[in-house]
Amino acid sequence: MWKPDRQSKQPLYEQIADHLERRISYGEFPPGSLLPSERKLAEQLGVNRSTVVQSFAELRSMGIIESRTGSGTRVSKYKWGITPKHTPNWSRYAEGGSFLPNQPFMRRIRKALTEHPSLIDFASGELSKDLSPIDEITTLLNEPQSISYLGYDNPQGYTPLRQALVSYLRDYRGIQTTESSILITSGSQQSLYLITQCLLSPGDAVAIEDPSYCYSLPMFQSAGLRLFRLPVDQDGARPEDIRTLYKKHRIKMVFINPNFQNPTGTVLKAEQRIQLLNIASELGLPIVEDDPFSLTAYKETPPSPLKSIDSTGSILHIGSFSKIAASGLRIGWMVAPHTIVERLADARQQMDFGLSVIPQQVAAQFLKSPYVEPHLDRLRMNLLFRRDLLIEALEKELPGLVCYTIPQGGLHMWCKLVPKVHDGKLLEEAIKNGVVFVPGSVYGSDSGFVRFTFARPQVEEISSGVSKFAKALQNLTNNRRE
């Protein structure tokens, strides 16, 4: 993002006025459109509000913008062209479509992180740079690369990657499949998107866990689905609840994240898995198994996927490199019956014509390299270390103020706050104090929870991050008492 140059001789307000004039003349802010507020711009550009006030005054004096009290500052319609012209009402268009915007809390967090990169980040659900196999991938990239094809590829995904995944799924996840039944997607996210868009119709009822990562995704509501809750306790979701929902609402699909669930860290109990599969096959009900975390199991063997014991072909199994290697690779996959893979591969042609061959080639090389096992070992050890650092910090900084179950895998810790505080206020106060987290309400119906992702901050940030969080919590609870 552009920032004014503090070394330059040109005054800041002039630089900003020039920059805005340029963007207006390029059509980025068309005639009649609303500019960001003075306060917002000042925050984005890292200057005093008074500087922006001066820049706006400058642009106003040139007739480029107009301000009216209460309705903000707009680009003038008359300056640009001899006769008054109409510009499309872009903000109306931006409200169109069936796509709901992202969760306000998620947008707020993203914005805070963009504007203040120094915030300690317990919010982004991913690995920190040093936990990703960046060196390994760089080494692979620096081996002589040859590209044999750069045309439109098979819409199911790059064949050598699908072949490598057949071995990977067999060796690491106990899943037997062939390359014809694998669809490569842009992370698990695109697998979920394809399922909700192409296999379900608006009005269909589906069951999702509560709390669940899925609630953070307006994707489900955008697709017009009716969502029903499967409460998650220490042993995961209760399969009997599925039968009840089926009877009541004719649910058409179940979304489940059985291993180190996001956000709770829960592992679905072995008996419940069998029961779940029995109910699914009894009802002819498809289950989407979203399984990105299993290989992070800190000490035990990773839990087996439902897919590995699915004898009726009821499971759509989704995996990803995001949580065990790097989210910026954007490589995920789905293992599904042939009809479904064909249908989704066909539909995705209309959306993006498939993924770039290059990261798929890198991912295939990584899978075939000797780096996978050592990387996973290192990852597990480091995650465990960070989890313990987080627990230590919570015990020190927030004694008696948080409850949690200690997760045995995954990137997150799900904490119930003992003091009652307002989700949004706590987030704002935390941002002020230099730390972000995800308010639990993003993941479903219960409030008073917080998700801390301990995989994302630097090791040395964990304890100071918690202390900043504690400060924020204290500020709020103190204020309330006053």
Add this chain to the structure above:
Amino acid sequence: MWKPDRQSKQPLYEQIADHLERRISYGEFPPGSLLPSERKLAEQLGVNRSTVVQSFAELRSMGIIESRTGSGTRVSKYKWGITPKHTPNWSRYAEGGSFLPNQPFMRRIRKALTEHPSLIDFASGELSKDLSPIDEITTLLNEPQSISYLGYDNPQGYTPLRQALVSYLRDYRGIQTTESSILITSGSQQSLYLITQCLLSPGDAVAIEDPSYCYSLPMFQSAGLRLFRLPVDQDGARPEDIRTLYKKHRIKMVFINPNFQNPTGTVLKAEQRIQLLNIASELGLPIVEDDPFSLTAYKETPPSPLKSIDSTGSILHIGSFSKIAASGLRIGWMVAPHTIVERLADARQQMDFGLSVIPQQVAAQFLKSPYVEPHLDRLRMNLLFRRDLLIEALEKELPGLVCYTIPQGGLHMWCKLVPKVHDGKLLEEAIKNGVVFVPGSVYGSDSGFVRFTFARPQVEEISSGVSKFAKALQNLTNNRRE
């Protein structure tokens, strides 16, 4: 795709039976699901139908599959599990969703190309391998690469790529913009998809050219849009038609491919551009300018984009590397007002969390390299050469049987056939004779046209491809006379 091993001692039919049994046991063909027909399988596996008949007999004798006359061969429900279990009705699910499947002709072509890779390909709208800068990209990849970040990236796209595009758009396309107004997408395709999904609502009326690439995309119908035609003649679409459509149907957006239009190769006339922009701004109507071909202009300077003379911010400008570098990179971009870029970046988070950093890094390196200009020169020269080869072959093989306007840029040649033949029959006959093309009806309402992509086949295939096509045409017209 799996094929039986002809070197193996195990008989072909047994290998096929084993392979099918494995896939059935993996759940790829769940109990009760339909297997491909014997004829289809034989074609896919490159064996005689009688071999597949034998494999099916083998599987039937083991109780794994069941055939019933008239309803095909299904996986047995009773073999797998002690009690009969239900498998989700996957084919019903595959029919769900608002996503229409791809055009039957397009599916047919893709299938033919997968099964018979030796077909001469006048159908795929892309560059052949030797026209893509694969060597240049390989060289760049083989320079020491460093990856500094592999996390979830800015949803607008990798910043260095957006920065490189600012210079590229200025130098090559005369477009002034800043990185804040660029959205990186998976080719132009995803830009179109985001626009139809997020800025328009079901029931909205839009105008598209006729013929147009857009008609080949069920994307528009999937979004529930009502499509209205802007007939394209030698000078492109007539802007006055837009006013008429607006009055009649309140169209909300216009999609246009003004430079070397796909499929006709037409360039929108200069006067009509000004008129178009005037009408757009008069009506406050947004125009989507899909501009992938301009830099292929064989001899003249590439036509300027509408965006470069858009003073009211009415244009959403879409570009891509697919037609000037390599479609497998999957890198495209949109230049749009700020509000729109923000909205689409937010929505695409729900679909795929953005593109992989790696191809974006490669694309940025390519743009900053000294390779762009020489590559484009070579590309233009080669396209011109191929275009002339195609014309020569058409004149020789089909004298008086085709009419066309000679394109001055782009990858395609749009030909009207003088003899009246059935689109689908001609395609089948062509496939039999070893060549594929796209039937003109895929692009809109007029029939009796054919699109030949001369950029895709090898140079030495062009004349033999046309002669195979001529043979197919002759077979059909002769048959008819009998």
